[in-house]
Amino acid sequence: MTLPLLLLLLLLSSFAISADSSAASRRLLHFFSFDFPFHAFHFGFEPDYEPVESHEAVVAAPPPHPRLQRAHSALQAWKRAIVSDPTNFTSNWVGDDVCSYNGVFCAPALDDPSLHVVAGVDLNGAGLAGRLPDEIGRLADAAILHLNSNRFAGPLPDTLSDLALLHELDLSNNNFSGPFPQSVLRLAGLKYLDLRFNDFHGPLPPELFDRDLDALFLNDNRFDSCIPENFGNIKASAVVLANNKFTGCVPRSVGRMRSTLNEIVLSNNELTGCLPPEIGSLTRLTLLDVSQNFLSGGLPESFSRLKDVEQLNLAHNTLVGAVPDWACRLERLENLSVSDNYFTRVASSCRERSGDVVFDDVNNCLSGVIGQKLAAECAAPVLSGFSVCGGLPRSVPLPPPSSLDVRAFVSPPPLPPPPRPKCVPAPRSTPLPPPSSFGVLPPVGGIRYASPPPPLPIFNGY
Ligand SMILES: *[C@@H]1O[C@H](CO)[C@@H](O)[C@H](O)[C@H]1NC(C)=O
Ligand SMILES: *[C@@H]1O[C@H](CO)[C@@H](O)[C@H](O)[C@H]1NC(C)=O
């Protein structure tokens, strides 16, 4: 029995279908484009699932080869580590035929197509609670591990790095905790990393951004470092860091993602400094959301090159100056929010286009416009220490001071060099977002990517 390749992708990929033109899907297709039939498919999202192939399997199945035996020991250890299984999802995890277990699927091994191996585990939405056992490292043939919307907790086992073929790791909407899992950095083939809606905390290792990931979702955790300076090395198509406590500047290296980046969401962190002009070189960008931070300065003119941008959310920062005409004439623009900043001018074209563009400028400092900040607030020296923008990049060393150095008058006072993070700590803290709820994965500001719901039981016929 052969499952069409595309169907496989639709069901197993964490990428939303709407991204079909994105680099993400292209790379996935590339990954799966070797030509083999996917037989022996077993999806069992209904507890009474009965594999149609069972007769065939009884007659033809050879005794499990060592690679399936290792997978068997991994899955049995995992089952023992599950403390709650409200839908009896793992109730058929008995016996030798791991390929018939709910959520486990097998495919010919990449290095030996005559062997069927456990190519993926998909437990999305099963509501399982427990921890991941060390034995998970024995699932050495798995390319896909999808555990979204369960109640798995604790740190990730270090042995996760033994999954040398892992391509997609979706641990979203669980209760995993601890620092950023170093084991993930050793997964050489990883393209899709989704850790959102967990309880990870602490700094992000810069090495993460030297990986060749296509999509990175870290939103709704408690990460609190600055964004590493090599941020742009990742060359992903989607990067979501929202709803954490990231501090410091948006690294100027962000511009290095110009040939790949479609969507970036940095909202609700504690980011300071200016919008780097390098964002303007991200000409494939369709979604930029930097709302709810402490970003200052003006709107860089380079943003006029964001010809594909549809959603542009700059709300709730401390931005100043004008919203110029070009900002509201961006060709693909659908929704521009500059609300809750300190802008003093808005081009009239922004209101003229209000038929086809959602435009929001409430709570700024626009004279003669209703719903603005009080005059006293607008007159206050807005965050004087942070409003000097467009200066030298931090990484360029300053020349030795001369007696007539104008920079001394325009630069903020020098800060003591922080240990590793090369950015300025946030001046104050935001209230924490409400804790994530389990079950439904809440959306993040307009992002098109969504982890898939558990596949519907359309496999009855297989
Ligand atoms: C799961 O299995 C237990 C014991 O076999 C049974 O009592 C329970 O009703 C089952 N739950 C579901 C949701 O099927
Ligand atoms: C998540 O884990 C923490 C401990 O790390 C625990 O206190 C909390 O109850 C867990 N939450 C859920 C919903 O399981």
Ligand SMILES: *[C@@H]1O[C@H](CO)[C@@H](O)[C@H](O)[C@H]1NC(C)=O
């Ligand atoms: C426009 O963007 C704002 C802020 O991101 C969002 O709250 C709103 O729902 C969006 N509206 C539409 C019609 O997309």
